[in-house]
Amino acid sequence: GQQLNQSPQSMFIQEGEDVSMNCTSSSIFNTWLWYKQDPGEGPVLLIALYKAGELTSNGRLTAQFGITRKDSFLNISASIPSDVGIYFCAGQVSYGNQFYFGTGTSLTVIP
Amino acid sequence: DGGITQSPKYLFRKEGQNVTLSCEQNLNHDAMYWYRQDPGQGLRLIYYSQIVNDFQKGDIAEGYSVSREKKESFPLTVTSAQKNPTAFYLCASSTEWREQGEQFFGPGTRLTVL
Numbered sequence: 001g002q003q004l005n006q007s008p009q010s011m012f013i014q015e016g017e018d019v020s021m022n023c024t025s026s027s028i029f030n031t032w033l034w035y036k037q038d039p040g041e042g043p044v045l046l047i048a049l050y051k052a053g054e055l056t057s058n059g060r061l062t063a064q065f066g067i068t069r070k071d072s073f074l075n076i077s078a079s080i081p082s083d084v085g086i087y088f089c090a091g092q093v094s095y096g097n098q099f100y101f102g103t104g105t106s107l108t109v110i111p
Numbered sequence: 112d113g114g115i116t117q118s119p120k121y122l123f124r125k126e127g128q129n130v131t132l133s134c135e136q137n138l139n140h141d142a143m144y145w146y147r148q149d150p151g152q153g154l155r156l157i158y159y160s161q162i163v164n165d166f167q168k169g170d171i172a173e174g175y176s177v178s179r180e181k182k183e184s185f186p187l188t189v190t191s192a193q194k195n196p197t198a199f200y201l202c203a204s205s206t207e208w209r210e211q212g213e214q215f216f217g218p219g220t221r222l223t224v225l
Contacts, residue, residue, distance in 0.1 A: 006153075033214060042115075042201055042216035043154075088153065090214065098169070099144070099205075099214055103153040 002027060006089055006102030014110050019076040021105045023089035031092035032072035033099070034063050036085045043088055047074070079109050114138065115217035117202050122222045124196075132187045132220045134202030143185035144203040144214070147171060154201065160185055189222065196224045 006023045013019060023032070031050055035043035047058050049065035049072060056063055060077045072089055089102040115136045124130045136143065142161050146154040156169030160179040174193025179185055185204075189196045200220045206212030 031212070035216075040199075040219070040221070042117075042203075042218045045213055045215060048213045092212075098156065098159060101146075101154040 002093070002100040004089060004091060004100055004102040006105055008105060009103070010106040010108070012108045012110065013079055015079060015081060017079055019079055019083070019107060020073065021087060022071060022073045023091070023102045024071045025091055025100070026070070027093055028069045029091035029093060032063070032065050033090040033092075034061075034072070034074045035088045035090065037088060037104075038085050079107075081109050081111055083107060084109050115202060115204055115215060117200075117217040117220050119220060120218065122220055124222070124224050126224055127191045129191060130189050130222065132189070132200055132202075132222070134185045134187065134217060135183055136204045137183060138204055138215065139182070140204035140206055141182070142205045142212075143179070144205070145169075145175070145177065145185070145187045146201045146203065148199045148201060157187065196222060198222060
């Protein structure tokens with residue numbers, strides 16, 4: 001199946017620092033979604049993007065739909081300990097409803 | 112409250128037994144999905160259904176079966192043919208397939224085969 005390249009694989013940052021992660025695809029997507037998953041729980045949807053170039057915020061989180069429609073970025077500003085978790089990107093191809101997922105970015109925030 | 116429920120949270124089975132995982136949603140979503148997640152890895156699609164009485168295989172369907180008799184329910188059966196069934200199983204649903212949509216997840220079921 002389709003593979004999304006998500007980077008970095010893991011991040012260790014100090015509380016208060018900003019965080020950036022991204023996903024790239026070999027295919028064009030109609031939709032990009034960003035999720036956060038805590039251990040043993042289901043992923044929680046953070047941000048949904050539907051248009052190339054779109055920039056959407058959710059509190060301290062900001063995500064962008066790349067102009068080429070083959071990439072997306074997630075930024076977290078002023079990180080706090082509860083930001084710890086695994087962040088996944090997901091893309092929906094233009095011809096159907098199947099979603100493809102990145103391998104995740106594990107975020108550790110050091111107080 | 113609208114959402115997706117999965118039961119049970121933890122499931123233990125003996126090797127060679129079939130087991131069925133429950134997934135129910137009251138979001139009125141047409142599409143439903145089953146994913147498998149192994150430690151430290153991303154989500155892999157097992158089966159998905161865009162409409163009642165119809166479903167398609169995902170990337171790792173071998174050893175699994177599903178049914179979609181009702182819009183709200185999409186149970187997954189892990190059969191004895193699945194070679195390595197111990198994993199975290201996630202059910203999800205999304206808005207009608209012709210529209211751009213959002214996909215929401217249930218809390219997951221951790222299956223351990225002894």
